[in-house]
Amino acid sequence: xxxxxxxxxxxxxxxxxxxxxxxxxxxxxxxxxxxxxxxxxxxxxxxxxxxxxxxxxxxxxxxxxxxxxxxxxxxxxxxxxxxxxxxxxxxxxxxxxxxxxxxxxxxxxxxxxxxxxxxxxxxxxxxxxxxxxxxxxxxxxxxxxxxxxxxxxxxxxxxxxxxxxxxxxxxxxxxxxxxxxxxxxxxxxxxxxxxxxxxxxxxxxxxxxxxxxxxxxxxxxxxxxxxxxxxxxxxxxxxxxxxxxxxxxxxxxxx
Amino acid sequence: xxxxxxxxxxxxxxxxxxxxxxxxxxxxxxxxxxxxxxxxxxxxxxxxxxxxxxxxxxxxxxxxxxxxxxxxxxxxxxxxxxxxxxxxxxxxxxxxxxxxxxxxxxxxxxxxxxxxxxxxxxxxxxxxxxxxxxxxxxxxxxxxxxxxxxxxxxxxxxxxxxxxxxxxxxxxxxxxxxxxxxxxxxxxxxxxxxxxxxxxxxxxxxxxxxxxxxxxxxxxxxxxxxxxxxxxxxxxxxxxxxxxxxxxxxxxxxxxxxxxxxxxxxxxxxxxxxxxxxxxxxxxxxxxxxxxxxxxxxxxxxxxxxxxxxxxxxxxxxxxxxxxxxxxxxxxxxxxxxxxxxxxxxxxxxxxxxxxxxxxxxxxxxxxxxxxxxxxxxxxxxxxxxxxxxxxxxxxxxxxxxxxxxxxxxxxxxxxxxxxxxxxxxxx
Numbered sequence: 001x002x003x004x005x006x007x008x009x010x011x012x013x014x015x016x017x018x019x020x021x022x023x024x025x026x027x028x029x030x031x032x033x034x035x036x037x038x039x040x041x042x043x044x045x046x047x048x049x050x051x052x053x054x055x056x057x058x059x060x061x062x063x064x065x066x067x068x069x070x071x072x073x074x075x076x077x078x079x080x081x082x083x084x085x086x087x088x089x090x091x092x093x094x095x096x097x098x099x100x101x102x103x104x105x106x107x108x109x110x111x112x113x114x115x116x117x118x119x120x121x122x123x124x125x126x127x128x129x130x131x132x133x134x135x136x137x138x139x140x141x142x143x144x145x146x147x148x149x150x151x152x153x154x155x156x157x158x159x160x161x162x163x164x165x166x167x168x169x170x171x172x173x174x175x176x177x178x179x180x181x182x183x184x185x186x187x188x189x190x191x192x193x194x195x196x197x198x199x200x201x202x203x204x205x206x207x208x209x210x211x212x213x214x215x216x217x218x219x220x221x222x223x224x225x226x227x228x229x230x231x232x233x234x235x236x237x238x239x240x241x242x243x244x245x246x247x248x249x250x251x252x253x254x255x
Numbered sequence: 256x257x258x259x260x261x262x263x264x265x266x267x268x269x270x271x272x273x274x275x276x277x278x279x280x281x282x283x284x285x286x287x288x289x290x291x292x293x294x295x296x297x298x299x300x301x302x303x304x305x306x307x308x309x310x311x312x313x314x315x316x317x318x319x320x321x322x323x324x325x326x327x328x329x330x331x332x333x334x335x336x337x338x339x340x341x342x343x344x345x346x347x348x349x350x351x352x353x354x355x356x357x358x359x360x361x362x363x364x365x366x367x368x369x370x371x372x373x374x375x376x377x378x379x380x381x382x383x384x385x386x387x388x389x390x391x392x393x394x395x396x397x398x399x400x401x402x403x404x405x406x407x408x409x410x411x412x413x414x415x416x417x418x419x420x421x422x423x424x425x426x427x428x429x430x431x432x433x434x435x436x437x438x439x440x441x442x443x444x445x446x447x448x449x450x451x452x453x454x455x456x457x458x459x460x461x462x463x464x465x466x467x468x469x470x471x472x473x474x475x476x477x478x479x480x481x482x483x484x485x486x487x488x489x490x491x492x493x494x495x496x497x498x499x500x501x502x503x504x505x506x507x508x509x510x511x512x513x514x515x516x517x518x519x520x521x522x523x524x525x526x527x528x529x530x531x532x533x534x535x536x537x538x539x540x541x542x543x544x545x546x547x548x549x550x551x552x553x554x555x556x557x558x559x560x561x562x563x564x565x566x567x568x569x570x571x572x573x574x575x576x577x578x579x580x581x582x583x584x585x586x587x588x589x590x591x592x593x594x595x596x597x598x599x600x601x602x603x604x605x606x607x608x609x610x611x612x613x614x615x616x617x618x619x620x621x622x623x624x625x626x627x628x629x630x631x632x633x634x635x636x637x638x639x640x641x642x643x644x645x646x647x648x649x650x651x652x653x654x655x656x657x658x659x660x661x662x663x664x665x666x667x668x669x670x671x672x673x674x675x676x677x678x679x680x681x682x683x
Contacts (some may be wrong), residue, residue, distance in 0.1 A: 076637035088632040092650025101646065102636035109637065141650075142632075158636060234532050 001026050001063060002166055002196055002198075008057035009046045014157035015056065018043040018222035024166065024179075027194040031208055032201045035241050040201040043219070044170040048082035049075050062166070077109040079165030083155035085170050090114055090142035093246060094152070097189060098142045103161050124161065131157045131187045149180035156187035167191055168199045175206035185210030207238040220246040259293035265316035266426075272342075272396040273362045275369035281376060284389040285393040290385060301384060304570045304602045305541040315456045317425035318396065327489035333412040333444070340420050341427040342397040355439070357408030361398040361430070372400055372432060374520070379490030380463040384545065385514045391428045392458040398430030403469070411470075412442040412661050417459065419483055421451035424577040429459040435469035435497075441474040444664055447487075449479040459487040465497035467521070474664055476515070477505035478671070484510040488612070491516070493553075496523035502659045504668050505528040506566055506675060507538025515544040519553035519581075529655045530559035533672060534567030534599070535679040541570040546588075548581040551611075555651035557588040560652050563599035564679035574606040577614050584614040592622040595644075595679055598607050641680045648676045 003022040009017040015038045024030055035041050046053050047060065049072035060067040062078055070078070090098070104114040105125075115123065125135045131153040143151050153173055159167050169188065173181055188211050191198060200211065208216075208230070216232040217224045218241070226232065226244055267286045274282065295302030295309060302309070321342035336358065337347035343360040350358050364372065376640055380388050399415060407681040417429045433443065433641045446462060457479065463471055471491075479485055487507060491499050517526050532540040546555045561569035571590045605618040625647050633643035649672065656672065 050631060069638070071634070072631065073634040073637055073640060073643075075637055082635055084632065088626075088629050090647070090650060091634070092630050092653040093646050098633070098636075098638075098646070101638050101642060102633075105637040105642075106637060163638065 003047050003061040004058070005061070006058040007055065007060065009042055009045070009053050010053050011042065016222055017046070018232055020222075020224060022217065022224065024197045024199060026197055028215065028246075029192065029198045029211065029213045029217045030200070030217065031157065031213040032199065032217050032219050033233065033236060036203065037130070039218045039222045040203075040219055041170055044082055044168050044201050047080060047168055048072060073105075077106060081159050081162055081164030081167045083152070083159060083167065083169045084176060085171040087143045087151040087155055089144050089146075091144045093142050094123070094138070095140055095142050096124060096138040097163055098139070099158065102158070106162055115250065127157055127160050130155070130160060130190060132183045133157060137198065148175040150178065151178065152176060152184050153187070156184055159191055160187060165195065166197045168201065170201045171203065172200070173202055173204060181207065182210060205233045208233045218244060218246075259296055261291060261293055262289055262311065262526075263313050263316060264443045265313040265582040266311065266390065267393060267636045269316075269394055272641050275362070275364050275366055275398065277366060277370040277373040278361060278364075281373040282393055282395070285389055289389055289393050289459035292389065294671060295386060297337070299590070300570060301543055301572065304568070305510070305512055305539065308539045310510070311456070314424045315426050315454065315484070315506045317423070318394075319322075319420060319423065319425040319427050319455060319538075330610070331414070331661070333414050336399060336413065336415045336512045338399065338415060338417045338429055340418070341395060342677055343399065345614045351409060351411070351413065353409055355404035355409065355436075356409055357400075358404045358413070360404065361395070361400060361402050364400060368400070374495065375434070375464065376432060376462070379464060379492045379518065380460070380488060380516055381545070385490075385516065387458055387486045387512070388460045388514070391407070391430060391458045391488075394458070395428040395430040396424070398432065401431065401433045401441075401443070403433075403435045403441060405436040405438060405451065407439045409441035412444050414444045414446060417445065417447045417457070419447070419449040419455055419457045421453045421455035421478060424453045426456035429457065431461040433461070433463045433471065435463065435465045435471055437466040438468040440470045440533055442474070442661060444474040444476070447475045447485065449480050452482050455484070457483055457485045457487070459485070460590070461489045463489075463491040463499065464538060465491065465499065466494045467495040467497060469472045469497045471498070472500040472660055473502070474514070474659055474661060475501070476664070476668065477503070477510060477511060481508060482573050483508055486510070486512045487665050489516070492518040492520055493524035493528070497531060498524075499526040500660070501526065501528045502655075503542070504656070505530075505532040505540050505542075506671070507534030507540045508530065509539065511538070511540040513542050515542070516547070517545070517555070518547040518563060519555065520549045522550050522552040523586040524550065525554040526556070528555070528557040529658055531561075531652045531655050531672075532559075532569055533562045533675055534569050535675070536567060538567040543572045545574040545576065546586065548575070548584040548586060549660035550578040551580060551582045551584065553581065554585040555587070558655060560592065560655060561601060562593045562595060562648055562676065563601055566596070566598040568600045570602045571620075573618070575608070575616060575618070577609040577611050577616065579610040581611045582613045584611060584616065586614070586616045588618040591651070592620075592661070593648060594622060594624055595648065639678065645673065645676050645679045649673060
């Protein structure tokens with residue numbers, strides 16, 4: 001489904017990704033782990049099409065099509081979803097209006113009729129339950145005044161509504177207490193399906209206790225330095241990043 | 256030395272029509288005074304940014320023929336009064352029949368009431384600052400006199416639809432005077448619309464005199480077409496614990512000017528002034544507001560927002576004057592502006608004059624662009640870029656639109672703003 005080949009990317013002229021290769025097939029769950037500054041969030045941003053990042057070399061193919069030639073909104077309609085590490089607050093745009101506009105943009109792209117306000121409200125209310133979010137949050141401004149956990153749940157709510165082919169979760173576990181983590185993980189697990197792939201970007205392995213990945217990759221210095229199965233994450237938990245020859249500023253926490 | 260241009264005599268030679276004698280006399284008196292009034296130039300401080308849009312050609316001096324009405328305005332629940340080219344159209348109007356409330360056309364007033372009104376017209380406005388309002392008083396052919404007796408409550412909003420019918424070039428002078436007795440209440444929605452495609456000038460003046468405890472909501476919608484030059488003034492004076500809740504929404508044009516002057520004259524008087532103006536292409540919109548804190552213990556809260564696209568020009572000038580005796584005044588003023596293109600111009604100027612020492616007075620003005628991070632967030636969900644831009648621009652003003660207390664107006668205005676902003680992003 002997704003092929004990343006020799007991807008190099010820079011921000012403000014500074015090269016962050018230095019040759020990433022990654023193949024993701026439908027139904028697979030991949031975890032990308034790595035210390036701070038390894039380029040994890042850059043990879044997510046580049047996949048979603050954030051223009052602050054410049055791809056200097058390499059390709060990203062989604063179902064054989066060159067993703068890099070597409071605008072962010074086209075990528076989204078083709079099924080790329082990025083759950084933001086820091087979801088943006090947009091006062092004045094109601095969450096409901098935002099979600100409905102997005103869902104209808106997707107539906108039109110998929111050749112479906114737009115949902116009426118009433119039908120969408122039903123669907124949205126139903127889906128809020130799945131992420132344990134009070135439906136009252138639909139009426140508020142997008143992420144406006146939401147707690148960290150509420151913002152992350154709102155991201156998962158969007159993923160559930162938009163039904164992406166590839167969901168990228170950028171540090172979705174950061175800032176969550178264990179209960180919120182579980183709710184978010186349940187939401188992500190609900191997303192799992194044979195047609196859909198998930199790419200989790202995380203510093204810590206604790207999320208992986210709840211969402212069990214098929215593959216784990218260690219990103220360091222802008223390259224994938226090691227790939228393996230789930231056991232690699234456990235090993236990282238036990239031994240930190242040091243044994244891979246990686247310096248981690250957060251070593252104490254990560255261990 | 257070049258002398259400043261004055262108003263052409265063509266503007267001052269219009270017949271008074273059927274007005275009662277006291278109003279005819281007032282009109283004639285103002286006309287005389289106007290003959291020597293210098294017209295604003297770019298050296299006139301309160302017209303600095305807008306004098307270049309002011310074009311008072313002789314062609315505009317003619318009164319536009321009145322008496323017809325080509326269509327209704329907002330079809331919503333409330334009382335409706337239609338003023339066509341400055342003259343009331345009785346057959347299109349639906350007057351309230353509520354105890355203690357009189358709504359009458361100027362031409363229908365008996366001489367005593369007309370004299371009472373003539374003694375009051377212009378008394379809410381600082382005529383030195385609102386030069387062009389004087390032209391209205393010299394030229395109006397009719398008007399609406401609204402009188403609320405003590406404790407009278409108008410149960411539904413009163414919509415006054417001012418239609419400028421510009422089949423030919425000329426000018427119209429809409430006028431309202433609201434005399435709100437103690438503890439009376441009303442909501443007045445002024446809707447300025449136009450038909451026809453010739454160049455026309457609308458010079459509109461609305462005044463409010465609020466006795467103790469009166470509570471008036473005023474919504475002013477400036478919706479006229481591209482051929483209309485609009486100069487408007489609203490004046491209000493408030494006695495003890497009276498409240499004015501003002502919502503001005505304006506779409507740009509070749510000339511759009513609104514002066515809003517509020518005087519808080521006795522303790523407890525308070526006002527909320529909200530304003531939204533949107534401009535695109537080469538349009539203009541200029542809001543000048545003045546709040547006079549004359550008495551102690553008065554509150555004012557003012558929030559204006561502008562969105563300027565393309566090569567348009569939006570201006571906000573907000574003056575707060577806290578008089579020497581106005582201790583414990585509480586005044587807040589905020590003006591935020593959104594520039595949608597590098598070719599657009601925004602001029603914003605807060606003016607604070609404070610002569611009392613125990614007051615709270617805050618002001619802030621910003622000019623910014625759409626937030627790229629928010630835009631990325633929206634498009635990353637598959638939302639079309641133009642729609643995302645529109646959502647974010649609407650978000651900038653929605654907070655104010657949502658405070659308009661008449662639901663039907665709110666919805667109509669929201670839809671119109673949305674269309675306008677979508678247009679601004681067309682081809683962008």
